[in-house]
Amino acid sequence: MTDSLLAFFTVIDNQGGVIVKDAPKFDLDLYIQSYRGRTRFDRLFLIGRSSVPLCVDALKAAVAEAKRGRDPQRYREAFECLRIAAPSEPEAATFDKAWLDNIETANQNETRRLLAELKGYKNNLIKESIRMGNEDLGKHYESIGDLNAAAEAYTRMRPDVSTPKQIIDVGRHLVSVALQRREWGMITSHLSKMPSGTNSDEYEHMQPYIRIVMGLSMLGQERFPEAAASFLAVDVNASPTSYNEVASPNDVAVYGGLLALATMDRADLQRKVLDAPDFRQFLEHAPHIRRAVAQFVNGRYSACISTLEAYRADYLLDIYLQKHIPKLYAEIRSKCIVQYMIPFSCVSLDTLEAAFSNPAQSIEDELFTMIQSGTLQARINAIDKASTNTSSCERFACLVTTVSANPRVKLQSTALATAQSYEKQAIDRLRRMSLAAADLELKGQRKTSTAFSGLGGVGDIIYDEATMV
Structure with a gap:
């Protein structure tokens, strides 16, 4: 590691960031091609600030990605990180002030133009034009990084929507902003306002996206069982283009598999x-x-943990998983140890240490x-x-005794519950x-129906007559 990289990651460590020293198994160029939209920069920037082996390449790609967009703040942040981490790189040698000034001027002009158009639409009182004007303004604010203004513009669309498709569009825009702001509870609120009863093709097309963002919302709130169920329900036949601004098919498999293993x-x-x-x-x-799920199901718990540990670096570089990996891995590891202990009345610590060795913590402290x-x-x-003359099942260095329920008490409790249920x-x-x-039974007679017409669309009214005999 060069002195500049060391200084850069020292700053990241002091800020409480995650530092991944191991090289991930994915290729950065192939990895980022699976995404589109603003998530591309977010993922590249996180990798650049977290991965020691990929830091420079990821930050250079983040600078290039920022210049393809219209958010000047992203360019400033990526350039500053690259300047500190690799000052000798050509991309870090010169700050593109001309591009920054041009894009800021263009953004201001576009903002004024869209506001003027929206004002004209409001004066004309054309609801559809007002809705489209707010939508264009919200998209513009989102593209330049003003997420608060984007959320306000999208919210102002609600009074002017008139079709299920428009309601779905408003919900998707608000969900996109909430996802970028990491407002997990707001995602659930916005999704609940979408017209779930509609049979439109647009809503069916949205199903994979809805399930994925709902899963991310549950993951962000650490509601792991609900998140797992949401990811497992994603339709595999849907085109990845319907949700690749949020996740990729590989992400769906990883999120769903890890959460299922943990819960x-x-x-x-x-x-x-x-x-x-x-x-x-x-x-x-x-x-x-x-492979990890199959190993757990087949009772090969140490192999399952080894498989997951081999990909820990990859998961720590994911923008949604990074925060939760320590807890998810701890829960999976605990499940493996519990399942491993079930068939035995006592297990040696040496055996457990060999099967579940953890450099970060001794197996004794973990147990x-x-x-x-x-x-x-x-x-x-x-x-x-301290005993050395006792058998291997009696030495502390290798003894963990499981505590099982008293079979007599368990049998009596089961018999008592059965008797109470029968009574x-x-x-x-x-x-x-x-x-x-x-x-004294309440007997229902045959239902008779009387149709009313001319009552303002009331429709058929069904009477259910019941008499007490």
């Missing part, structure tokens, strides 16, 4: 992930995720944390720690028989 049991993983026809096709874009939180029902025997059913049946014997 689902083995039966659900087999049924909803490996055997699901649609999601199985997504897994073809990320075969390592399919203590799991036992304390209630994740693992077990005990660690510390009494015979309740018997009482309900006796009550029903008594009501029938006393002729």
Whole structure:
């Protein structure tokens, strides 16, 4: 690492940023080609600020991507990072002041033009023109990075919409802005206002996008089970162009697979992930995720963890996963340890260390944390720690004893619950028989219908007559 890179990542570390020293397995050029829109810069900029091996290449690509857009602040940020990280690079040698001045002037002129047009539309009181004027203004604000003004312009479209397609367009614009601002709760609110009952082709075309952004919203709120269900429900037959401004098919496979591993049991993983026809096709874009899920289902827990660890660097460079990777990996690891312990009454710490070695934390401390939180029902025997003459199953250096429920108590509890259920059913049946014997049942007669016309479109009114006999 050069001195300039070291200084750059020292600043990032002091700011609390994530630093990834291992090289990811993806090719940067092929990776970024899967996306379009503003997410391209966001992903390149994050990689440039996080990945030591890809820092310079990603920041150079981010500078070029910023100059293809109309957001001057993005160019300033990317150029400044590149200047600090690699001052000797040609792209960092000269700040393009002429381009910056031209784009700022063009943005101001375009803003004035669109505001003048919108004012004229409002004076003419043409709702469709007002809606389109606010939409054009919102798109302009979004492209230049003024997300607050973009959200306000899109919100002003609502009073002037008249068709389900227009309502969907407003919702998608607001969701896009909320996603960039990381307002996860607002995403859910905007999606709930879309006309879900419509059968239009536009809404069907939007389904993959809606499920993906809903999954990202749940992920941002750390509601992992709901996020997993949303990603697993994405239609594989949809064209990636309908959602590649947010994610790629590979991202859908990774997000859905990791969240499913962290939240689902083995039966659900087999049924909803490996055997699901649609999601199985997504897994073809990320075969390592399919392999990790299959290893967990087949009881190869150490292999599952090793597979995921090999791709940790890739996931730490994802704009949506980076924050959640430590927690997701911890939950998957805990599940693996719990499943590994189920068949045994005692397991040696040496065996656990060999199967689940973690350089960041000793297995003993990890087990203590799991036992304390209630994740693992077990005990660690510390009494015979100094003993060397006892058997291998009695030395502390290799003993973790699982705590199982008392079979007698479990049997008695099950029998008691069964008896209570039978008693309740018997009482309900006796009550029903008594009501029938006393002729106190509520009997419904045949339904008769009377159609009313000429009542302002009331339609058919159905009467249901019931009498107490």
